[in-house]
Amino acid sequence: MTAGSGSALGRFVGRLAAVGTVLGAALIVVPAWYVRKVSDDRMKSVDEVPAQPVALVLGAEVYADGQPSRYLRARLDIARELFDAGKVEAILVSGDGTRHYNETGGMRDYLIAHGVPAHRIAGDYAGFDTYDSCVRARKIFGATRVIVVSQSYHLPRALTICLAIGLDAWGVGDDTVRSNQEMWSYGTLRELGANLKMMWDLLSRRRPVLGPHDDSLDRALQS
Template sequence: MKVLKKIFFIGLIFFGISVLFIFWSNFKINAESEDYVTSELSKLPNEKTGLLLGTSKTLSNGAPNAYFFNRIFAAANLYKSGKVQNIIVSGDNSKKDYNEPEEMKNELVKAGVPADKIFEDFAGFRTLDSVIRAKEVFGQNSYIIISQRFHNERAVYLARKHGIEAFGYNAEDVNKYAGLKTNAREKLARAKVFWDFMFGVEPKFGGDKVLIP
């Protein structure tokens, strides 16, 4: 019985520390990124390139993914405003029949962005991969990230910690009930940011340099 109590007590301490770490991670990322993310075009600098972060075009039930289409609308709006001249579409292409960058490019072209101004990054498996590869592979030391605010905050934080002058343009979010699972997952993803820092995690793939004129 004493052993069980000891195990329970240790588990309780570990749980408490984990919860505190998650809260601290979220607070720190919010605090350090808030000056660089916005929903207003007028508050953004002019940059050569935008970085559109990928997500699936459809939900598991086959319905359109509002996160995806809201990001497409925001990216097209950013380009048409003249704030960026090019857009990197970065996402997952790990399966033969799943290609986020291609889907994003196709939708951006439909939205009026010229195809020759869109550059595909097929190895943006994680936000970390996308923000670092935009610098290391595509040669961009500063850029505007396009995603929902909760995602932009983490992406901008990551980019700036890697010496990139990044800003975030916030796409419209989905309603809080539809996005409940995504927002809960984001809390854990922010804690993982610091885990990756501690262990020096780098992008999964490098690649040949891509010139953006």
């Protein structure tokens, strides 16, 4: 190989690397920009959010003793505030509910212990991720208008999913746990990758675990 051909190969590899870097950055930046554009005017405070029939509380870690983690407690406290303020009539708690790990049961128990009537709470035990929770709220529980509750860095993706599948959604986000800067930063960065999964789920119309209609939310709204 001559010196000239080696130099040409080096330039080609350099350009290829540059193109790869730009494309990689676009894969991260474009979905992040898109979810913000879609959701920004849909994120409100408890006082400002329009009243909707249902609060959809997205699950997070529950400890072995059934107690919700700090992040999940913050979400549940917002849902209780929405209920007490008359902004919602019922609460749908959605998470991973299995024999050995039950986010949904812990969420229900916490709300009941903090004054929300049991008959106003419905539980989705197959909300294994954000996409599943949103799709199942629409298709299995029949929700059409909701206030989504999660940490504020998570809301843009959750609201984008809801709106894309025909669920009229607003969001109230929690910032109280931001004091744990390490965990907050981790959650924020994690969303960049989760946005890519969201795009795949929406474009492929992935079907989560479904089943027959669950009328527990209907009963919670009618009670």
